[in-house]
Amino acid sequence: DNPTITTPADDDSSLREAIERLVSLIGPPDDDNLVKPPTQNAQHHPSTVHIIGTGLTPTLLSLPLSTLHLLSQADAVLYDSLGLAYEDIFKVVPKHCEVICVGKRGDSQKSWKQSEIDDLILQMAMTQPSSSTDGSIITQSNTILRLKGGDPFLFGRARTEIDTLKSNNIPYTYTPAISSCIAGPHLGGIPLTDPSLNCQSFGVWSGTDAFGRSRGLGSNGKWEGLGVDTLVFLMIGRLDKLEALCNLLASSGEKWEDSTPCAVIQNAGGRRSMQETDSQDSSQKFQRVWRGTLSTIVPLIREEDETRTSVSPAVFIVGATCQLDFLSY
Secondary structure (H helix, E strand, C coil): CCCCCECCCCCCCHHHHHHHHHHHHHCCCCCCCCECCCHHHCCCCCCEEEEEECECCCCHHHCCHHHHHHHHCCCEEEECCCCCCHHHHHHHCCCCCEEEECCCCCCCCCCCCHHHHHHHHHHHHHCCCCECCCCCECCCCCEEEEEECECCCCCCCHHHHHHHHHHCCCCEEEECCCCHHHHHHHHCCCCCCEHHHCECCEEEEECECCCCCECCCCCCCCCCCCCCCEEEEECCCEHHHHHHHHHHHHCCCCCCCCCCEEEEEECCCCECCCCCCCCCCCCCCECEEEEEECCCHHHHHHHHCCCCCECCCEEEEECHHHHCCCCCC
16 A cells, blocks of 8 residues: 655745746756657657655755755655655645655565556656646646655665666656765764774675665675775664674674674654654654664663664664764763
């Protein structure tokens, strides 16, 4: 059962008008990054799909003006669970815009399959305008936005979406953004490199591979002789997977051991405290940071709540820089 398509209840055009004024002052958007099919394959597709990385953006203020401009003109928006909150999306998009959450979540939660998202993007891009009984135009998705949290390519699935568009000769653009593997630790107060600690390099892995196997639960992974000072893992929020990975790293010999510092950041980039304006039912996430060692980090998390089985979405960092905390004095 996929999430319901929703549309903005009220159409407050003041923000869109302000965005348009800024765009007019700065200059028109550059179309250089528009990828179009070859002339001999070109068909008349009125739609353009914009695949946009939103980084770890808790607010509209964090988005570039080019993304806000596209949002203000959007006919349809497909967004991830880990990106911009739907309340903020509704502040910018026109009233007729369809807004659909197509986020994929692990931990056995129901969510969209990537093939379903690919099909939905194609369906919207191929939609032809239809008329109501009074002759007015009802729907046509000319500007379709696919908002992806973090960077659309780094451990994202943008490739299948682009392949779908290319095979159907549909124009598209894509906008890179800062990935959660970099922004997550930094927003949690942990730098990935630090010369004083002799940490000059870092590596990034998915905590769960493309077949759903955990790095610590049977998936192959050799951690000896990597020559990397800091390890970063994404998609590792399930505590049994996290514990198995900690045990695997600590038993690998060489650089990593039980006492190696590590940290888990949940909802990286989310607010660090609730504001007076936040409602209890808001979709806004709040950031949590746990610090410990490879032998203590999971017991520390479970100590707060013995029934907890997951801290998804989470970023897991291993290395000496986890001793640092730039969020506190």
